[in-house]
Amino acid sequence: MSKEKIVLLDGNSLAYRAFFALPLLTNDSGIHTNAIYGFTMMLQNILNEEKPTHMLVAWDAGKTTFRHSTFGEYKGGRQKTPPELSEQFPYMRKLLDAFQITQYELDQYEADDIIGTLSKAGDAKGVEVVVISGDKDLTQLASEHTTVCITRKGITDLEVYTPAHVMEKYGITPIQIIDMKGLMGDASDNIPGVPGVGEKTALKLLKEYGSVEKVYESLDLISGKKLKENLTLNEDQAFMSKKLATIEVEAPVTITIDDLQYKGPDEETVKSLYEELKFKTLLEKMSSADEVDVPVEKIDVRIEQDTESLHLADAMAFHIEMYDENYLASDITGISMTDGESIIYIPIEQVKQSAKLKEWFGNTNTKKYTTDSKAAYAALMRYGIEVNNFDFDLLLATYIASPSSSYTDVASVAKEFGYSAIESDETIYGKGAKKKLPEERILADHAGRKAQAVWKLKPIMEKKLRENEQFELYHELEMPLAKILGKMESTGVKTDLGILQQIGLELSTRLAELESIIYEMAGQTFNINSPKQLGEILFEKIGLTPIKKTKTGYSTAADVLEKLESEHEIISFILTYRQLGKLNSTYIEGLSKEIHSDGKIHTRFQQALTQTGRLSSINPNLQNIPIRLEEGRKIRAAFVPSEPGWIMYAADYSQIELRVLAHMSQDEKMIAAFRDDEDIHTKTAMDVFGVDKDSVSSDMRRTAKAVNFGIVYGISDYGLSQSLNITRKEAQKFIDTYLATFPGVKQYMEDIVADAKLKGYVVTMMNRRRYLPEITSSNFNLRSFAERTAMNTPIQGTAADIIKKAMIDMDARLKAEKMEAKMLLQVHDELIFEAPEHEIAMLNKIVPEVMEAALELDVPLKVESAYGLSWYETK
DNA sequence: CGTGTCACG
DNA sequence: ACGTACGTGACACGG
Numbered sequence: 015m016s017k018e019k020i021v022l023l024d025g026n027s028l029a030y031r032a033f034f035a036l037p038l039l040t041n042d043s044g045i046h047t048n049a050i051y052g053f054t055m056m057l058q059n060i061l062n063e064e065k066p067t068h069m070l071v072a073w074d075a076g077k078t079t080f081r082h083s084t085f086g087e088y089k090g091g092r093q094k095t096p097p098e099l100s101e102q103f104p105y106m107r108k109l110l111d112a113f114q115i116t117q118y119e120l121d122q123y124e125a126d127d128i129i130g131t132l133s134k135a136g137d138a139k140g141v142e143v144v145v146i147s148g149d150k151d152l153t154q155l156a157s158e159h160t161t162v163c164i165t166r167k168g169i170t171d172l173e174v175y176t177p178a179h180v181m182e183k184y185g186i187t188p189i190q191i192i193d194m195k196g197l198m199g200d201a202s203d204n205i206p207g208v209p210g211v212g213e214k215t216a217l218k219l220l221k222e223y224g225s226v227e228k229v230y231e232s233l234d235l236i237s238g239k240k241l242k243e244n245l246t247l248n249e250d251q252a253f254m255s256k257k258l259a260t261i262e263v264e265a266p267v268t269i270t271i272d273d274l275q276y277k278g279p280d281e282e283t284v285k286s287l288y289e290e291l292k293f294k295t296l297l298e299k300m301s302s303a304d305e306v307d308v309p310v311e312k313i314d315v316r317i318e319q320d321t322e323s324l325h326l327a328d329a330m331a332f333h334i335e336m337y338d339e340n341y342l343a344s345d346i347t348g349i350s351m352t353d354g355e356s357i358i359y360i361p362i363e364q365v366k367q368s369a370k371l372k373e374w375f376g377n378t379n380t381k382k383y384t385t386d387s388k389a390a391y392a393a394l395m396r397y398g399i400e401v402n403n404f405d406f407d408l409l410l411a412t413y414i415a416s417p418s419s420s421y422t423d424v425a426s427v428a429k430e431f432g433y434s435a436i437e438s439d440e441t442i443y444g445k446g447a448k449k450k451l452p453e454e455r456i457l458a459d460h461a462g463r464k465a466q467a468v469w470k471l472k473p474i475m476e477k478k479l480r481e482n483e484q485f486e487l488y489h490e491l492e493m494p495l496a497k498i499l500g501k502m503e504s505t506g507v508k509t510d511l512g513i514l515q516q517i518g519l520e521l522s523t524r525l526a527e528l529e530s531i532i533y534e535m536a537g538q539t540f541n542i543n544s545p546k547q548l549g550e551i552l553f554e555k556i557g558l559t560p561i562k563k564t565k566t567g568y569s570t571a572a573d574v575l576e577k578l579e580s581e582h583e584i585i586s587f588i589l590t591y592r593q594l595g596k597l598n599s600t601y602i603e604g605l606s607k608e609i610h611s612d613g614k615i616h617t618r619f620q621q622a623l624t625q626t627g628r629l630s631s632i633n634p635n636l637q638n639i640p641i642r643l644e645e646g647r648k649i650r651a652a653f654v655p656s657e658p659g660w661i662m663y664a665a666d667y668s669q670i671e672l673r674v675l676a677h678m679s680q681d682e683k684m685i686a687a688f689r690d691d692e693d694i695h696t697k698t699a700m701d702v703f704g705v706d707k708d709s710v711s712s713d714m715r716r717t718a719k720a721v722n723f724g725i726v727y728g729i730s731d732y733g734l735s736q737s738l739n740i741t742r743k744e745a746q747k748f749i750d751t752y753l754a755t756f757p758g759v760k761q762y763m764e765d766i767v768a769d770a771k772l773k774g775y776v777v778t779m780m781n782r783r784r785y786l787p788e789i790t791s792s793n794f795n796l797r798s799f800a801e802r803t804a805m806n807t808p809i810q811g812t813a814a815d816i817i818k819k820a821m822i823d824m825d826a827r828l829k830a831e832k833m834e835a836k837m838l839l840q841v842h843d844e845l846i847f848e849a850p851e852h853e854i855a856m857l858n859k860i861v862p863e864v865m866e867a868a869l870e871l872d873v874p875l876k877v878e879s880a881y882g883l884s885w886y887e888t889k
Numbered sequence: 890c891g892t893g894t895c896a897c898g
Numbered sequence: 899a900c901g902t903a904c905g906t907g908a909c910a911c912g913g
Contacts, residue, residue: 571894592894599908628898629906634907637906639896727904733904794899798900813898
């Protein structure tokens with residue numbers, strides 16, 4: 015056991031320091047976080063640097079202390095604690111709890127006194143003590159065993175005061191600091207001292223006489239008439255000031271040094287708190303920094319050169335090691351495998367030549383456990399290896415068990431579930447420009463550890479999933495889907511570069527025209543794409559009325575500009591410029607770059623990312639190709655079948671979220687509307703406005719549609735007012751009428767929020783969970799957001815469950831029918847296929863059939879489909 | 890690398 | 899009173 019080291023922190027002082035050192039940061043939930051953030055930084059720094067065995071954070075107790083009975087105006091005239099800081103204290107305390115650091119406060123005493131008392135106790139035991147504060151007064155505690163660190167500028171820079179340093183800096187001993195304060199006073203604590211005596215005079219007097227008492231004993235010897243007069247007149251005040259500045263070292267503290275043992279943070283709780291506070295950098299640091307400290311146990315990985323004599327078990331964990339995260343493009347460096355006993359690593363050269371390995375992966379009887387089965391499937395596919403019978407996927411298991419934890423690499427997941435021997439990929443490969451391939455031995459060990467982690471984590475994760483009744487969701491929905499998505503990604507979508515370029519040419523011409531018109535109207539050239547410059551032109555030079563502000567200046571968002579259209583003719587040109595610029599940069603230029611040598615775009619679907627169970631699409635995103643405006647919609651003409659004589663086929667669920675809501679809420683009227691196959695928005699308008707079908711105006715239908723959307727999103731009067739451009743009062747009236755019309759929906763919304771408060775999470779029909787810890791928060795914003803999420807997630811998530819199920823069924827059906835048609839894309843409520851023309855009739859039959867039967871609800875699911883020679887024509 | 894904006898469901 | 903509709907990803911800008 016190493017020597018004891020006690021760190022004592024002055025909580026209030028450091029919190030103030032952090033608060034004023036950092037700008038007033040607000041996280042996106044609306045709470046101020048600058049002091050919490052700074053405090054956390056300090057804390058982590060201290061823990062890293064000092065490595066204490068014992069630790070305490072002392073807080074000031076209430077308003078009055080024993081010092082006030084000595085001097086009523088003690089700390090008088092001090093600014094009240096700003097409310098922006100006050101609101102942050104509870105979080106700092108929570109954070110300390112999560113770090114499992116002892117906190118202490120004592121009625122009538124300040125943090126100083128607690129620290130003084132405990133540091134003296136430590137001194138007496140001969141233990142090393144480190145005191146940390148932003149208040150220089152504490153330097154009086156410096157001694158042989160006690161060092162005092164005072165924050166310098168910024169938040170992590172500390173000045174270390176040992177008795178030697180105090181002597182060097184002031185020429186006095188630490189204990190004389192008290193005398194110094196007695197003579198010169200302290201403006202910040204409202205300690206008066208002796209008028210006319212500042213730091214220089216005080217130090218001079220102390221160097222000569224030693225203490226306040228000695229100074230007064232030797233008054234006659236002091237030179238300087240004015241000084242002598244001041245000292246004489248303020249004798250009582252000098253002694254009182256000294257008393258006030260003296261830190262109590264015998265305060266009646268009820269804890270002892272043994273109570274301060276520090277055993278390290280509770281990582282889970284710290285992490286969830288960081289997540290709550292949106293401390294992204296600290297979150298990332300947490301996983302990488304901690305791993306350095308983990309003693310990495312030896313691992314015995316055999317690098318296989320001869321794979322034909324290899325023995326491969328019937329169930330094995332494996333990991334495909336790749337240099338780049340994009341498994342659709344990056345080369346495999348090697349494969350690690352384990353059967354729970356030995357661990358092997360097969361370099362890619364051996365993998366390529368091994369018939370045995372290929373047989374094992376393809377074998378439908380051997381079970382495969384891995385970190386990311388979709389990546390493994392797609393990557394091995396490129397090497398001509400087909401994988402069958404995945405039986406464990408760490409990425410998906412983690413996602414289902416805890417969707418909020420963002421999965422960066424195997425190391426972080428493994429760590430979270432108690433297996434911490436893996437280094438982060440960043441540690442192994444380096445990052446940024448320094449990223450490079452390490453030598454084979456290091457790579458083999460690293461990959462080997464991952465396979466080992468998969469093996470060890472399988473039973474733990476499966477148990478957890480079974481406990482939560484999520485095993486089926488994971489094993490029968492997400493796992494089979496992973497492979498299907500892998501196929502879709504590998505297949506890719508054929509993209510006609512010529513069409514993109516042609517549209518691009520037209521866009522460029524029009525953009526140039528718009529640009530010169532805008533410059534002329536503005537009377538100068540400027541960067542239209544810069545919100546800052548655009549704001550200055552519109553609201554300062556031209557003098558339009560600013561409607562909304564952002565953190566950094568004027569808002570120039572489309573909804574703002576639209577309100578200004580009547581004020582100046584430049585606005586409509588800017589709006590068009592923005593719209594076309596977006597098409598050009600994101601879709602024409604962006605997509606062109608993504609076309610591979612096979613003439614196709616291969617997006618990747620993220621299956622373990624969204625909080626609701628939806629997929630997302632990246633590199634590029636094919637789930638947000640324009641459709642609403644005709645000019646953008648034309649982009650879809652570039653997405654074409656990969657073979658001559660084939661067609662594109664698209665099928666989408668009609669109103670799937672509202673149908674899910676009808677089912678889940680069991681609202682009679684809504685169920686009836688869908689059963690009768692009515693236009694739901696028109697029906698809503700009829701009921702809400704109390705008119706018959708023929709009297710529903712297009713405006714009424716539009717309003718009803720917006721309210722329906724609002725209901726799905728977790729309605730708020732403000733949100734609806736924004737979308738309809740009406741007042742909040744009017745919006746609230748619509749909501750009230752709506753909920754009175756659909757009492758089942760009202761009941762459901764109330765129940766789901768109440769249930770979420772009780773359980774801490776909400777579930778979809780297939781038992782997908784979303785945890786909502788903030789639903790009980792006292793912060794209005796956080797709580798309201800969680801409440802809306804509670805209403806929205808079961809709906810959006812169930813819709814996601816349904817289409818995932820449809821994709822699995824669809825894949826099986828295409829196979830059963832021996833069709834050539836290929837599923838290419840999923841866009842939340844629609845599926846896009848390509849197929850030979852002669853399969854159209856069959857697709858028209860089976861696609862709607864399968865999609866509509868994916869899950870049985872109390873309302874029918876309805877699918878609409880279309881086909882054509884490009885994605886554009888599937889309308 | 891954070892912010893603003895805008896594309897989709 | 900509080901100040902937002904739910905879920906995503908990509909691009910340009912500017913410190």
